[in-house]
Amino acid sequence: MGFARTCAVALVGVEGVVVEVQADLVPGVAGFTLVGLADKSLSESRDRVRAAVINSSVDWPQKKLTVGLSPAAVPKCGSGFDLAIACAVLAAAERVDPRSVADLMMVGELGLDGRIRPVRGVLPAVLTAADAGYRRVVVPECAAAEAALVPDVSVLGVHSLRQLVALLTDEPVPEEPADAEPGPDPGSSGPVGPGWGHPGAGGLFQAVRIDERPLDLAEVAGQRRARRALEVAAAGRHHLFLKGAPGAGKTMLAERLPGLLPPLTRQESLEVTAVHSVGGALPPGRPLIDRAPYCAPHHSASMPALVGGGSGLPRPGAVSLAHHGVLFLDEAAEMSGQVLDALRQPLECGHVVVARAAGTLRMPARVLLVLAANPCPCGRHGAPGGDCECLPSTVRRYRARLSGPLLDRVDLRVPVEPVSRAELVATGGAESTAVVAARVLAARERAAARYAGSPWSINGEVPGHELRTRWTPSPGALVRAEQDLERGLLTARGLDRVLRVAWTVADLAGHARPTVEDVDAALELRTGVRRGAGVAGSLP
DSSP states (O other), X not given: XXXXXXXXXXEETTEEEEEEEEEEEXXXXXEEEEEXXXXXXXXXHHHXXXXXXXXXXXXXXXXXXXXXXXXXXXXXXXXXXXXXXXXXXXXXXXXXXXXXXXXXXXXXXXXXXXXXXXXXXXXXXXXXXXXXXXOEEEEEGGGHHHHTTSTTOEEEEESBHHHHHHHHXXXXXXXXXOOSSOOOOTTTOOSOOTTOOOBOTTXXXXXXXXXSSOOOGGGSOSOHXXXXXXXXXXXXXXXXXEEEOTTSSHHHHHHTSGGGSOOOOHHHHHHHHHHHHHHTOOOTTOSSOOSOOEEOOOTTOOHHHHHOBOSSSOBOOHHHHTTTSEEEETTGGGSOHHHHHTTHHHHHHSEEEEEETTEEEEEEOOOEEEEEEOSSSSSOTTSTTOOOOOOHHHHHHHHHTSOHHHHTTOOEEEEEXXXXXXXXXXXXXXXXXXXHHHHHHHHHHHHHHHTTTSSOOSGGGSXXXXXXXXXXXXXXXXXXXXXXXXXXXXXXXXXXXXXXHHHHHHXXXXXXXXXXXXXXHHHHHHHOOOOTTHHHHHOO
C-alpha cells in the first residue's frame, strides 16, 4: 500500500485554486480511477500518463490505483494536471521519494512519449501557487521564462518526464533531443505569427497586437481635431467614437493609439500577461507583455468572442485580451446590437463577469474602447457631393445599432472629415507619436500625483462624485455643462464624463484646475458643438 501527493492548480479564468493531487495504490485488480470533478480532457490523462511513464523507461505499478483531485467540488479541466498525476503515481509506487514531490507545484501536459508540453495559464498558475506558500514549481522547459516572472519562486523547467525523474532521484539527467519547434497547447492558439494572437472563444480570429515599434502618428494626413481627441483619450483613458466617411483615416488613427499610451507598470504587465497566457495569446518568445495590447476583432465577432465564453468554463474574450490597452471595434454599426450592449458593464466597472452552467468567471477588462463607424450604409451621407443613396429610415436604423446607453459611456465623439488634397500632399508639420506620447505621459504623471493616496491614478477612473466634491474645477467652469444637463442634452453620467475629460484637457494644458475653456473643450469633444475657443484653443 502506497500513498503520495503533490500539487497542481485549477484555473478559473485568470484566478486559480490550488489542487492537491493524491495517488493511492492498494493490492487488487490493476486499474486506474480518477476522481475529483474532472472534465473530458482531464479524464483522458489516465491513458496519457500511463503511456508517458512506460515510454520513459519506468515500470507502471500493477495495482489498483486511485488518483484524487482535492478539493473535489472545484471543476477541473485541461491537460495541465498530467505531470502532477504522473509524479504522484510514481511517488506512491516509490519510484521516487514521496517527500521530494510533496511540496512541488507542477504544471504540464504529457505526450505519449514522455515529453512535457506547454499549456495555457502558466503564469496565473504559478502566481496562485506562490500566494499559497509554494516556493518550488516544475513547468515545461519552454514556459520556464513565463513562470520565472513570479518573484521568490524557484522554477525548474524540464523537457521530459524522464529528466524530471532523474532530477528527483539524484541520477544523471539524460539528454533529450530538441524539438523542431516547441508546440503550444493545441487548444490554446491557432495559426499565430510574432506578436499576434489567437482564435477567439467564439471561433473567430482575434487580432491581438503588441507593438515593439508603434505606428507613427505623423503618417496621418490632416485630421487635426481627431488627432487631439486621440491625445485626450490616451492621457485620460477616455472612450472614443470616430464617425466619418470611408477612407478618411479612422482605422489609421485607432491603430496609432497604443503608441501614445505609456509603458505598462510591472503590476499591469503581470495582469496583461496572465490574461494572454490563459487565452493562449501570449506572443512567442515574449514571456512578459510590457506594452499596451491592441485588439481589433472582426465586426462579425460573437458575444463569447467579445466578452468571453465558450463551451465549459468561459475563456477570455477580446475585451479582456485588451486589458490595459485598446479595444478597437471597426465598422461598429455592422456589429450585433446585443453584442455591443454587452460591453456596457465592463466599460463601467473594469471587469466582466460571465456566468455559465459550469461556473462563473470574473475577468479584468479595463480597456480604452475605440468605436469607428460610417455615417450610413453607403458611407456618403452628409459628405460634400456624396450623393448618398440611403433612405432616411435606413440611415436611422443604421445609426440606432449603437444604442444610447452604450454611447452615453463614450466620452469623446469626433467626426473624421475627408482629407483634402492640400492636407494629403503636404509634407512635414505633423507631430510624431513620440512627441504626443511625451505629452500624454506628462499629463498622466500630473494626474497620478493629484490622486496619490487614492484608489485611482488616471482621470477616466475617478467617480464623478469625487470630482464634484473633492477635486473641483474652477468656479463657474461648469456653467455651460450644467445648462446642457438642464436642457436634457447631457445625462448625469454624461456630466461626470465631461468633468473627467475636462481634467484631462487641463492636465495636457498644464492647468492646476479645469477652466471654463477646458470644460468647453470637453463639451465639444462629447457633443460636437463648438464652445468658446474649442478643442484646438485649449490644447498645446
